[in-house]
Amino acid sequence: MKKLIFGLIPWWMFAVAAALFASVTAEMVEDHLTLRAIVERTLREGPPPVADLADVPLRGSSQLMEMHVQGQLRPDVGVLNYMDANRGHQFVLLDDPNATVVLALAAPNAEAADMITEIVDRASRDGTVTVQGLRTFDGVESALHSVRTAGVPKSVILMHPFRGSREDALKAHLFDDMMAPVISGIMTVVLGLLAVWKFRRWRRRRAVRRAAQVPQNARETPQGKSFPSPRPAPPPRTGQGGSPWASGVATTSATFADPEPARPTPNTFESVFPGGGSGFRFKSADEIIRETFGTVSTLERSKDAKPDD
Structure with a gap:
């Protein structure tokens, strides 16, 4: 759960x-x-005047309906029961020959015996009694069913009589509300x-899930973008004689390798002409003669030379 x-x-x-x-x-x-x-x-206004049961309206019109009613007890009916939304109640009936309703004086089961004893002690010899309390509508249908079952063909008004002083009862009702x-x-x-x-x-879990989706070689920038982390340069390996391959032990380095300079691309072009050069270059006649036969002074020296006998 x-x-x-x-x-x-x-x-x-x-x-x-x-x-x-x-x-x-x-x-x-x-x-x-x-x-x-x-x-x-x-x-502030004090209790309402005493009213006969025949003058009490069946329907209520106020959030707090204080009643001060006179009627006769019905000992022939005895003590009845009803249930409201929360607990069980017991009640006795107060009747009037001229009224079309009966008044049910109710109290919770745990308090009903004391309430009924107080009502009976205040009644006159003919059963007439004056009661004061607050009207309620919780459980009125259940009380009506009990009254009809007891053989009383009248509508029911439910009232909780005051226990103690009127002021204390009203404050207790306000506290319960x-x-x-x-x-x-x-x-x-x-x-x-x-x-x-x-x-x-939920936000923490979402942040963990998003962090798990970021590659390991990326990190967040303040702007929310990610870029690969720089890789450290391979550590130098040195040994005896300064040879970089003499030692097989590698050491870590926190520095980054400098970028190697760009190497020029070798020219693979080979000229087919004497002296090299481009095949599309035009040479003068003097340049061709000098490259082939030599200079003019060379030619003159060759003329002066005598042939071997």
């Missing part, structure tokens, strides 16, 4: 979840601030931190 959450889920999914939780948290905070304003105004946006805000922060952590981890 840990591998699935932290290994397979990408960072952007955590970011999307954090954004969704942030939106829900903002709405919850706005609703809580509205409820806080209503509670503060309700505490604050828990939802707090938990949602914590989830938003956790998901946001996970998204940042996963994003940084």
